[in-house]
Amino acid sequence: MSKLDYLIIGHGVVGAVLAHQLLDAGKSVMVVDSPKPNTSSEVAAGILNPVTGKRLTLTWKAHDFFPEAKRYYKWLEKRLDTTLYHSLPLHRVFKSLPDQNDWMAKQRDTRYAPFVEEGSVSELDEEHMINPFGTLKVNNGGRVNVKELIKYSREYLERINSFRVDEVSLADVEVDGSHITCNSIEANHIIFCTGLDQENWGFLPFTPMKGEVLQVESTYPRRDEIVIGGCFFCPTDDGLNYAGATYNWRDVNLEPTDEGKAEILDKLASFLRHPVRVKEHKVGIRPAVKDRRPLIGKHPEHERVYLCSGMGSKGVSMAPYLCKHLIEYIELGKPLMPEVDLKRYT
Ligand SMILES: Cc1cc2nc3c(=O)[nH]c(=O)nc-3n(C[C@H](O)[C@H](O)[C@H](O)COP(=O)(O)OP(=O)(O)OC[C@H]3O[C@@H](n4cnc5c(N)ncnc54)[C@H](O)[C@@H]3O)c2cc1C
Numbered sequence: 001m002s003k004l005d006y007l008i009i010g011h012g013v014v015g016a017v018l019a020h021q022l023l024d025a026g027k028s029v030m031v032v033d034s035p036k037p038n039t040s041s042e043v044a045a046g047i048l049n050p051v052t053g054k055r056l057t058l059t060w061k062a063h064d065f066f067p068e069a070k071r072y073y074k075w076l077e078k079r080l081d082t083t084l085y086h087s088l089p090l091h092r093v094f095k096s097l098p099d100q101n102d103w104m105a106k107q108r109d110t111r112y113a114p115f116v117e118e119g120s121v122s123e124l125d126e127e128h129m130i131n132p133f134g135t136l137k138v139n140n141g142g143r144v145n146v147k148e149l150i151k152y153s154r155e156y157l158e159r160i161n162s163f164r165v166d167e168v169s170l171a172d173v174e175v176d177g178s179h180i181t182c183n184s185i186e187a188n189h190i191i192f193c194t195g196l197d198q199e200n201w202g203f204l205p206f207t208p209m210k211g212e213v214l215q216v217e218s219t220y221p222r223r224d225e226i227v228i229g230g231c232f233f234c235p236t237d238d239g240l241n242y243a244g245a246t247y248n249w250r251d252v253n254l255e256p257t258d259e260g261k262a263e264i265l266d267k268l269a270s271f272l273r274h275p276v277r278v279k280e281h282k283v284g285i286r287p288a289v290k291d292r293r294p295l296i297g298k299h300p301e302h303e304r305v306y307l308c309s310g311m312g313s314k315g316v317s318m319a320p321y322l323c324k325h326l327i328e329y330i331e332l333g334k335p336l337m338p339e340v341d342l343k344r345y346t
Contacts, residue, residue: 004028007187009168012041013146013315014308015193016153018323031157034167038254040195043284045234045242046144048317049090050115056103058111065321066140072320073144080152088142093229093271094133115140130271144316145237170200175302191306196287201307204345205290208252212260212283213244216276229271231264243268256281288312293339296326300346
């Protein structure tokens, strides 16, 4: 095989997004992935939510991440000839009057303007939803079908002979002045998009975060919105719904737990009047980081070896902007944002 521009290790959402951005820029690419059960991308609900948490905080860099995510996934849909991006309003249920009042104070903050229109507090149909204090409607978010993205991206890459199944370790990489060699593939650069990769990048402060999510059947009739009230309730393409997710950094194993399931079902029952039937219970470990910022950039010792990871619970919204950012760093020498540069830990 002749020398490639890029060797990408890992085909979760980050590796897939990066691969297609590089191909679109005319680069030659090989993606090597060793499929593992319970990877974060396999279980992700794929929700893009610009206003999150108890305090309705505007997501970090929402003005950059969300428009780019929408633009990019729409473009990728055309390339992969499938539907990936669903633009859906997110209805955030207020739990109390103080909760609603907190928002009333915040709504003058003009930074929220692209995501929350004036007069966005309303009540969802009481027949279906328990929301005595109303809900806040958040725009410019939605859901990406991550499972389809990975499946169709892999098929595309296989068709152009740019995909291989293999386990790659950093120890397999030989770095020369002008290129790298790894398992007999020669490339100008190698980028690890291996998610939570403590084996190869264990010197970085990954903080693994277990998440449990349910796929449930429900008679709730509306399939054109996501409702969030302590947990999310989100329609999926197969007529089911995602409900979740839990956050657990103490007990980080791949076992689904009764406690996790009960937590999600309790939260659902606090706002959804319809009964649900659990069809599937999934677990994944998010590639989170101590300071809740991604880990992007060059290996401290090896030239031409890069990492693009650490996107925690927001990989789907962050990946399009941050992969582009890494490409501009490598190709054009543009500086990385200090908040994401893994140099902050080396
Ligand atoms: C329950 C749950 C719900 C979530 N919901 C959302 C959500 O709604 N919205 C959102 O934005 N994010 C969500 N996330 C987070 C999101 O899933 C992650 O941010 C994102 O998937 C991380 O993608 P990644 O490509 O970095 O890593 P991964 O998904 O872990 O992919 C890494 C890939 O690299 C491969 N790999 C690893 N090591 C090697 C190796 N040595 N050699 C070869 N291949 C290797 C793995 O097999 C895998 O295919 C959720 C996560 C969980 C757990």
